[in-house]
Amino acid sequence: MRWLRRHYGAHPIHLLLMLACFSVAGYALTRIHAQGGISRIVLWFAAVLILHDLIGWPLYTWADRTLLRLSSRPRPDRPASVPWINHVRVPVFLSGVLLLISFPLVLRLSAADYASLSGTSESGYFGHWLLVTGLFFAISAAVYALRLLKIRLRPHPSEPSPKLLGRPTAGS
Amino acid sequence: MVLADDSDAQGMTSLPHRWRSPVRGPWLTSVFGLVLLIGIPIEFITGLLSYAAYDPKLGSNDPNPSHGAFGLYVFNWITEPSWLYRLIEGVHVVLGLVLVPVVLAKLWSVIPQLFAWPPFQSLARLLERISLMMVVGGIVFEMTTGILYIDYYQKYGFSFYTGHFYGAWIFMSGFTVHVILKFPKMVRSLKSRRLRTELRTGLAGTLPEPADDVLVASHPDPPTISRRGVLAMVAGSSLSVFLLTAGDTIGGAMRRLDLLGTRVGAPGVGPNHFPVNHTAAAQGVGPLQTGAAWRLELVGSERISLSRDELLVMSQLTEVLPIACTEGWSTVQRWTGVPLADLARLAGAANATSALLETLDASPTYISGSQVHARQSLLALRVNGADLSLDHGYPARVMIPNAPGTHNKKWMQRITFFEVD
Numbered sequence: 001m002r003w004l005r006r007h008y009g010a011h012p013i014h015l016l017l018m019l020a021c022f023s024v025a026g027y028a029l030t031r032i033h034a035q036g037g038i039s040r041i042v043l044w045f046a047a048v049l050i051l052h053d054l055i056g057w058p059l060y061t062w063a064d065r066t067l068l069r070l071s072s073r074p075r076p077d078r079p080a081s082v083p084w085i086n087h088v089r090v091p092v093f094l095s096g097v098l099l100l101i102s103f104p105l106v107l108r109l110s111a112a113d114y115a116s117l118s119g120t121s122e123s124g125y126f127g128h129w130l131l132v133t134g135l136f137f138a139i140s141a142a143v144y145a146l147r148l149l150k151i152r153l154r155p156h157p158s159e160p161s162p163k164l165l166g167r168p169t170a171g172s
Numbered sequence: 173m174v175l176a177d178d179s180d181a182q183g184m185t186s187l188p189h190r191w192r193s194p195v196r197g198p199w200l201t202s203v204f205g206l207v208l209l210i211g212i213p214i215e216f217i218t219g220l221l222s223y224a225a226y227d228p229k230l231g232s233n234d235p236n237p238s239h240g241a242f243g244l245y246v247f248n249w250i251t252e253p254s255w256l257y258r259l260i261e262g263v264h265v266v267l268g269l270v271l272v273p274v275v276l277a278k279l280w281s282v283i284p285q286l287f288a289w290p291p292f293q294s295l296a297r298l299l300e301r302i303s304l305m306m307v308v309g310g311i312v313f314e315m316t317t318g319i320l321y322i323d324y325y326q327k328y329g330f331s332f333y334t335g336h337f338y339g340a341w342i343f344m345s346g347f348t349v350h351v352i353l354k355f356p357k358m359v360r361s362l363k364s365r366r367l368r369t370e371l372r373t374g375l376a377g378t379l380p381e382p383a384d385d386v387l388v389a390s391h392p393d394p395p396t397i398s399r400r401g402v403l404a405m406v407a408g409s410s411l412s413v414f415l416l417t418a419g420d421t422i423g424g425a426m427r428r429l430d431l432l433g434t435r436v437g438a439p440g441v442g443p444n445h446f447p448v449n450h451t452a453a454a455q456g457v458g459p460l461q462t463g464a465a466w467r468l469e470l471v472g473s474e475r476i477s478l479s480r481d482e483l484l485v486m487s488q489l490t491e492v493l494p495i496a497c498t499e500g501w502s503t504v505q506r507w508t509g510v511p512l513a514d515l516a517r518l519a520g521a522a523n524a525t526s527a528l529l530e531t532l533d534a535s536p537t538y539i540s541g542s543q544v545h546a547r548q549s550l551l552a553l554r555v556n557g558a559d560l561s562l563d564h565g566y567p568a569r570v571m572i573p574n575a576p577g578t579h580n581k582k583w584m585q586r587i588t589f590f591e592v593d
């Protein structure tokens with residue numbers, strides 16, 4: 001047992017779990033093979049894994065880093081400001097997920113099949129998605145404007161506004 | 173008992189990549205993990221039940237005839253309550269969509285593991301990474317096939333049923349092992365911070381988790397979003413997905429928000445204005461076959477032919493029943509027609525143990541004896557007080573309580589009743 005632990009690198013039960021997991025997966029592959037279409041299915045399985053891990057993730061990370069660089073650029077002309085990055089991140093994420101779950105409809109990739117099966121048209125979806133996306137950005141912008149307004153209206157603690165300086169204030 | 177040596181405890185580092193996120197860490201990962209630990213088993217169980225609802229043991233019904241041991245749990249599908257399949261399939265599809273942002277967030281939170289260096293220090297670690305490819309590839313594959321299927325994109329070159337069903341088993345075998353190995357760490361990580369405290373902590377108070385884990389950046393950037401911000405963004409995304417798609421199956425007031433569901437509109441007018449799957453035109457069914465010459469053939473110990481008028485003068489039953497599609501959408505309507513059990517009796521097969529439904533568009537389905545005799549099973553001739561429209565199955569369609577929509581056969585031509593055990 002100690003031998004196994006040293007050479008295998010984990011508890012023997014770990015090995016048993018792995019073997020069980022691969023057996024079930026292997027059995028599933030034999031079932032897919034019996035039913036047909038195994039090469040396409042394995043190809044798609046690998047393709048979506050690569051699509052997420054090696055294309056999707058690097059792309060959205062790169063986009064986020066770019067956004068971060070833009071948002072952290074110092075703006076000496078505007079001293080009082082509110083970080084805006086999340087007001088872009090959030091609507092982009094929400095809108096992106098919606099596109100992800102409905103892209104065949106939004107981009108009309110299945111227009112012919114959809115029309116003949118449902119008796120209606122896919123043509124409305126692109127507009128729906130744009131409408132919702134626009135709404136997300138509008139709400140985000142409104143919240144940002146409110147936050148900005150709040151900070152502009154509040155006098156800066158370290159440099160009180162000159163108007164207030166002359167007035168006698170209690171306790172000062 | 174420690175089954176797996178936590179890689180992070182062995183001083184394993186991550187590739188030259190400099191992970192910079194100050195919020196990434198085992199606590200955040202575990203929160204997403206816990207949501208998926210609840211959601212994914214619901215997806216799996218509703219998926220298996222949806223398969224069982226096809227009554228795969230009957231005739232040619234089985235969309236996965238090579239299921240082997242993966243079909244051992246299959247039982248005769250029940251007919252009551254009539255809304256059960258609608259609920260099961262609605263939950264399966266809507267919850268699946270709602271979990272998409274959670275899965276994306278979970279995968280983002282563990283991405284440093286993908287580039288962990290060295291890639292494996294032991295055989296155990298290598299095997300575990302292979303099993304993780306089954307988990308990550310599996311969940312992305314299941315979500316991709318599911319989304320493409322409900323959105324009618326069919327050009328992926330394999331049967332959806334084959335891919336989604338066996339893919340789920342491959343995913344679940346990896347997922348189960350992953351949960352067993354990581355559950356203790358998840359519990360430990362969840363206990364390391366209080367959710368309530370996190371929800372009260374804004375950007376200024378957001379500090380990285382302790383740096384003794386491969387997920388935590390060794391040189392984090394200053395925070396640009398708090399943990400509660402990340403959680404709110406993911407939850408908000410799930411909520412928006414729910415609100416914009418769930419009306420497809422919940423109906424009612426939710427339909428008004430249903431902008432991105434698969435059945436935003438419906439063809440037909442008046443009482444026949446509700447969603448359709450497979451139009452008459454697409455199935456090649458037209459007035460030639462459904463005109464005055466149409467007859468319904470009943471085959472049992474006797475062979476009988478009935479015109480629509482003859483069916484209309486038989487004793488009629490009205491039932492409110494859903495059409496619940498495998499694609500997740502559903503619609504509940506008032507159907508009127510002849511009880512299937514009456515037709516079985518008429519054909520001299522009062523004790524039918526199964527029946528074959530044959531249609532003008534050549535898509536036969538077998539139903540069980542309990543479905544033939546179910547109190548609410550109908551050969552529907554009218555809907556909401558009007559004749560069925562051609563798209564809804566005129567001259568006559570079968571409505572079976574709690575069956576998948578695809579078993580509610582339209583454009584009926586022949587019912588063959590079998591009386592064998």
